[in-house]
Amino acid sequence: MKHQKRYDDQLKQQAIEMALEGSKSVAQIARDLDIKDNTLYGWVDKHRRDNPDKASTKLVVAIPVDLEAQNRKLKRELARALEDVELLKKAAAYFAVHK
Numbered sequence: 780m781k782h783q784k785r786y787d788d789q790l791k792q793q794a795i796e797m798a799l800e801g802s803k804s805v806a807q808i809a810r811d812l813d814i815k816d817n818t819l820y821g822w823v824d825k826h827r828r829d830n831p832d833k834a835s836t837k838l839v840v841a842i843p844v845d846l847e848a849q850n851r852k853l854k855r856e857l858a859r860a861l862e863d864v865e866l867l868k869k870a871a872a873y874f875a876v877h878k
Contacts, residue, residue: 786818
């Protein structure tokens with residue numbers, strides 16, 4: 780049986796403030812403080828629900844470093860998918876004629 784890790788209120792508050800500050804990504808803050816990032820997201824979400832009057836700030840989310848490479852990969856996948864669609868259209872037309 781897993782035991783849930785307990786964090787003191789001071790650490791929670793510090794982590795929430797760092798996340799709301801926005802100078803680092805939530806994932807980086809979680810790694811720095813040895814906290815699971817889902818845990819930190821949960822704390823921040825709860826803090827925002829409990830304090831709706833405070834100005835909302837954007838959380839910094841880690842962005843993939845090589846967006847150009849990712850874009851090239853997605854373009855290749857799209858081209859391949861479009862070729863598949865064209866092939867399926869031709870096959871459907873062929874089988875419609877040759878029943």
